[in-house]
Amino acid sequence: MKLRLLVQLGWRNLWRHKRRNGILLGGITFAVASVVLANSFIRGMQVQMADNAVDLMNGHVKILAPGYLDDPGIAQSFEVAQDWQPDALDGITPDMVAGWASRVRVPAVIMSERETRGIQLVGIDPASENISFVGKLAVEGEGLADAADRRVIVGAGLAEQIETLVGRRIVLITQGADGRNREAGYRVAGIYRTDSSSLEKIFVFTGRDTVQNLLETNVVTELSVRVTEERFGPPLLQRLANVFSGLDVMTWQELDPTAAAMTAIIDVAILVYFFIMMGALSFGLVNSLVTAVMERTREMGMMRAIGMRPRSVLLQVVLESTLIMGAGIAGGVLLGVLVYLPIADGVDLAAFDEALSTFGLSNVLVPQLIAQDVILVVVLSLILGFVASASPAVRCMKMGPLEAMRR
């Protein structure tokens, strides 16, 4: 009953200053919409960074032989059964696992007729590489057919350095577990291109069986598993750690601490960004709210003089600002979502290409609108509006009805 009176008063007061409240409403809407959108882009970058790190043959969880990271070579290896499946593990269902791939990755030397370079030779099963960037490579020429393919794929950067072309032959030299060097000649099936030229110069791919044959072994050096959702990572990690006891079972965050730190910073950055953005944009808004309350000091004094409880007067003023903040926030979220929808599939940022690729980002940024971020903006904005209107109102309440009426 009382609340109805307060809401009614608040509502009427909002219409009293149509123009000013209209501007206020527009300002809040704009601020909230821009923060919602900016958040979706920052989240998009975060997801992309994490994705890139996972894509870089890490998977969400990777199994390595102890010591491999310090001394990557065929000596630090392990065996995996041909028909091994992660989704047969206790508590892991097929829908949790996006895929898995075992590889033999060893340091090697590549030689053309003209040049020699140190590289990483990676023996893969192309059928299982849809979980990493390898499966998405743009290849000139042909890709690898299967794990037994005896041809190689080299990066464009490396191909240029060693002056080779599709169809030419190259020689690979690498060290076996026994310390003896093995070497063999291979034909270049294709040349791949990526956004990163350093990557192109490092990785040379061939069939997994081919590398095993060269090294006269049936072991692998790594096994990556990719999950469908980030949250399935920890349970999978635990199961794998049980099954592969004695091996190193690691998360992508452990394998790529830089990327992990960057994504962690973004969680904080979103908050910081909110305060910078709202702080800057809302300086005027907070001011308007404060003014709106201040200029009604006399009226509030009168209402108290005739017997309205201070708490009710306070509530009325706060309710009023909350109405306008609420409307602005709702409008802002709506506007943000409306702008987001047409760009939800990604925005081409080719113009900022170079700056972005140094952060390990690709040209197309896919914004991510997350409910949790929107809720954060809504709650923080409401608090901001509450404080901006409650603090001058409280000050007015402190001065007593007579003093307030004299203003």
Added chain:
Amino acid sequence: MSEEVVQCQGVTRVYADDAVPVHALRGVDFAVHKGDWVSLAGPSGSGKSTLLHIIGGLDRPNDGSVSVDGEDLGPLSEAQLSDLRLRKIGFVFQAYNLIPVLTAVENVEFIMQLQGVGASERRDRALEILDRLGLDDIGDRRPGELSGGQQQRVAVARAVVTDPVLLLADEPSANLDTATTKELLELLRNINENHGVTIVTATHDPMVMGYAKRPVNLRDGAIESDAGATAPSPDA
């Protein structure tokens, strides 16, 4: 014996915020009887408003005691004072009496809303009082659409609609011309004589003093003369 609606004893009010303390009231003894219309007069700064505010529970004396309708204001908390103002006292201020976003009827209803009077009863009583005070044709207008005199009369309607024991008015005619002032004073007289509402006004306006039953003169925070201090109150 007449009932005393207001009873002041040794009321002292000192404003000490400035370097030199201002003695607005210096031990005022004063009583208002039921059905009285007291007019506080005196030069500017003599303490009229201060006394009116203290009687109305809007200000507290530094010393002395005040009771309204037999209730000692001294021990009351701010919230209790607020409730007392709502239940027992009607206020008419010099200006800014009304809530700008509410119509005249709604302004009159507002105070009953605070008291928790039901919607239909509220509306009936508001319309009735406006009708009785000859304001029925302006009930739908907002304060901005009313003249100063009309606003003051709506304020009176709001002040008396709750049947207060006491109506306090500080310079009610300050912003009004002679004709309008006369209308307002006739209204107050009507309320005072026909409805038995006790009134205290504070004013410089000789016209207001002329209508009041009992002029009280203040000077330098003390009562200089009081027509009712010795004489029996009108309805005794």
